[in-house]
Amino acid sequence: MRNRNEERIGFQESAPYHPDYDLQTDFVMVYGIDETMPERIQEWKAKGYIVHLMTGVAWGTYNSYLDGEVDGETHWDEAQTDRHGAMILHGKKPVIPYMVPTVSFGRFLSDRIRLAVDSGVEAIHLEEPEFWVNGGYSESFKREWQLYYKEPWCPPHASPDAQYRASKLKAFLYTRVLDRLCTEMKDYALKRYNRVLRFYVPTHSLINYTQWRIVSPQSRLIELPSVDGYIAQIWTGTSRTPNVYEGVRKERTFETAYLEYGVMQELVRGTDRRMWFLHDPIEDNPNHTWADYKQNYLKTVAASLLHPGVAHYEVAPWPRRIFKGTYKADEGQEKVGIPADYATTLLNVMHTLGNMNQDNIETEDESLQVGVFIADSAMFQRMKPEPEAPDAGKYDGTDPEAFHEDGDTELLDFSPFYGLALPLLKHGIPARPVQLDNVRRYPHYLAPYRVLLLSYEFMKPEYSDIHFALAQWVQDGGALVYVGDDSDPYHNIRAWWNGDLRSGSPNQVYHSPREHLFEQLGLKKKHQGIQYSGKGLVNWLCVHPAVCSSSKTGADQLRQSVREAVDKIYGSHESWKSKNYFKIKRGPYIIASVLEESVSEEALVIPGPVVDLFDPVLRVLQEVRLAPGEQALLYDVTAGRPQHGKVKLISASSRIENLTITDAGFQFVAKGPANLQATARLYCPAEPVSVCCMGRGEEAAAVWEWDPKSQTVLLRYEHGSENKIKVQARWSSETLKA
Structure with a gap:
């Protein structure tokens, strides 16, 4: 009954069409550009899907380009490399390096993407524009540095300033290549086919990229008219990354997912850009059990649904590996296929997600809206500033045990951010990450929030006018809790607050951007605690925010600072309601x-x-x-509950179409993966006397259960080998009258 054109739910798949993973969503993203791509596109179209294309923009099987087969010039110097000269690879075999997005590489990608446009896709997803923090040493990057900064390249590990500048350049390079690709291909599609092509960027959250030490354009892409939106690539593999709360480092999948989905919702709030939230019933790490995958999948689903500003979902990447793959059984090391109950649950959830665009939203937390600032610049300072510090290594969630043995676990924790967010979340305060960069992009962007937490000890404001908007928000009645002790070495980078001409007041030097912000707020006293500014206030907690994650005392101190600010400005404890x-x-x-x-x-x-x-x-x-x-x-x-006498679907592990009601009963068509066990529960005005299923011209009895208290019926059936079956329920006229 859902219109496919709304593209509420979809999935990505690199394999050809197969009935065993025909999920019957609204759209499919055919993955990868190769000689089989046109055929795969037509196969999925023939099954009724709206077809998109997804391909990697930072990595892929680009050996023809690297080896010089495309233009007669080798391009291995465009692979991202670390300080030791080693290429940074996607996976282990074959050799697939992450790329420096040069102009030449962008030209190569456009030629490949043009083939997808010619094949008739309606949208293209350029996946994961990623530049690793420990990269920036290849010859191509050195050339880009010289062109961008008009000065000789400096090793990123040489100083905080060098690392920050290298990361800014990395973000710029991917912004440039995406802008060129999307603009060129949109122009081509409109001229050649009179088709308005859409472009989306599937990307990890800003929180995860910062934690995993990856640089990406993130919010910069909002400024590109050629980019129509994002997929929030958040799943158990990102959200189970350990963090520290009250001194304990462990996986906190629900809380991390809540924050990750929150910042992605915030990324597009107030814009016309589309956002799909991703869930993954498995993950890239194949070493967990089915029970573990299920438990963590349900956590991410619940976390995403607590953000009602988004109602579109990618329900699965790679359904082939879910429904055809084998993983550890709940007990022992034996690998088995997906348990039947889990498969049915997945399909129930996937089709339920298609109905989440609801007008009526009710929460228990409307009185206190709390935001925790995070900016793109958090990705720019994720290397220890000591030149002799060892490389922290690459972490992508697929081999956490090896990283924790050899890598810098403390750096991976990203405790300055989690020190601000987790103490509130753990007490039931719905703190959402707020995109600091958007403050200068949209008028009244901060209006929904009553309390905001900010620290410049793990990120920096890119522009000084952000502080003008922040000061106005406080003076209009907001409560700002600033956490920081000005100890971050990155305060000393070349920037607008310490004498760079972009500051607009080159004679004024600030030791940290906090000093400039406090000046705009008119705060004269240089001590921590509450100070008033206009109708609002600032509560300065003069500690490094990582302290708030390292012990219960630190977490309590953070909570107390927020509560003091709330009580002072709103005059009542009613706004703060701790709960579990x-x-x-x-x-x-x-x-x-x-x-x-x-x-x-x-x-x-x-x-x-x-x-x-x-x-x-x-x-x-x-x-x-x-x-x-x-x-x-x-x-x-x-x-x-519908009006009396109506039949209405509650939930089904199938795509339900053509639901019709007659005097004798009701019937519908159920579509889904071949031969899987499916269930559907519907409101029903009377107990059925029979239920049957019809497929391939044959009729068979179906299993059904009537629940008299709720007046609902549960139906159990299989989709059959043709991926669809007709279900018919009958009731007697006497029963209906009764």
Whole structure:
């Protein structure tokens, strides 16, 4: 019943069409440009999909270009290399290096992408524009440095200034290549085919790229008219990266995912750009069990649904590896295919995601809107500034054990940011990351927030006018909590606040950008604590923000500073409500997560009747009790009930089409992966007397269960080898009258 043209849900796949992973979403992103691409595109189109193309913009099978087969000139000097001269590779074999996006490389990509345009795709996704922090030593990068900065190249590890400038250049180079590619191909599609082509950038979150020490354009792409939006590539592999809270380093998948999805929602808030949230039922690391994958997948789904500003989803990358792959069983080392119950749950969730564009949103946290600033520049200072410091290595989540043995785990933690965010999240305060760079892009960007946390100890403001907007927000009644002790060595880079002519006041030198901000706020006293500015205030906690993650004392100190600011400006403790859970209602859907390491170990009780959408048999429950560490996606039976006598779908692990109601019953067509067990629960005005399935011209009885309290029926069936089946339920006229 969902219109495919809305492109609510989709997936990416490099393999040809196969009925075993025909998920029946709205669109598919055919992955990769090779000689099979046109055929793969036509196969998926023939099955009713809207077809996009996805290809890597930083890495891929580009050996023909590297070896000189394209233009007669070898290009191996355009591979990203580290300070030891080693290429930075995607995977291990074959040799696929990450690329420096030169003008020549951009020209090569445009020629390849033109083939996809000719094949008739409606949109193109240029995936993961990534430049590793420990790169910047290849000959091509040295040339780009000389052209951009008009000075000789300096090794990025030589000083904080060199590292910061190298990272800014890396972000610029990928911005340049994306702008050229998207603009050129849009022009080509419109001229040649009179088709308006769309371009999207699938990218990790700013939080993850910073934590994994990768530089990417991120928010800069919003300024490119040729880029139509993003896919937020957030999944268990990014969100299970360990962080430190109250001195304990461990995986916190739900909390990290909440922050990652939050910053991606924030990236496009107030714009016309599309954002899809990604989930992955597996991940790139193949060494976990099915039970582990499921547990962490459900955490990421719940975390994403707590951000109602986004209602479009990539439901799976690589469904072939999910539904055809083998992974460890729950017990032992034996690898097996996907458990049937997990497959059914996945399809229930995937099709439910297509209905998340709900007008009615209810939360328990409307009074206190808290934001934690993060900027693109956080990616620019992710190398220790000592020239003799060892290279921290490459971390991509696929081999965490090896990294923790050889790499710099403390640097990977990204504790300055998590020190601001986790103490609030763990007490049920819905702190969302706020994109500092957007403050100067959009008027009133900060208006929804009442409390903002800021530190310049792990990022820097790129432009001084950001402070004018921040000062105005405070003076209009906002509460700013500034955390920092001006100890970051990156305060001393060449920048507008310490004498660079771009400051507009070259005779004024500030030792840190904080000093310039406080000057705009009219703060005269140089001591920590609360100071008023206009109708608002600033509470300065003069410690490095990493301190707030290193112990319970540090976390309590951060929470106390925020609470003091809230109490002073709003005059009531009612705005601050510590709790051990998050809960939101989107139309009839209830999403909840109960926190571990929180204010209590109490369970969250949600009254029914509700349908458990994480349950493969979609049970109707009169009450749900969630313990710490558990999540739920529920359907409110009462809120969603249709008018008397109507049949309405609640949830199904199929694409449901042509639902029709007659005096004798109802029928519909269910589509999905071949032969998988599927379930559907529907409101039904009367108990059916029979349910049958029809496929290939044959009729067979279906399994069904009637729930008289909720007046719903559960149907169980298989999609069949042709990926679709007709389901028909009948009731008697006497039963219906009764």
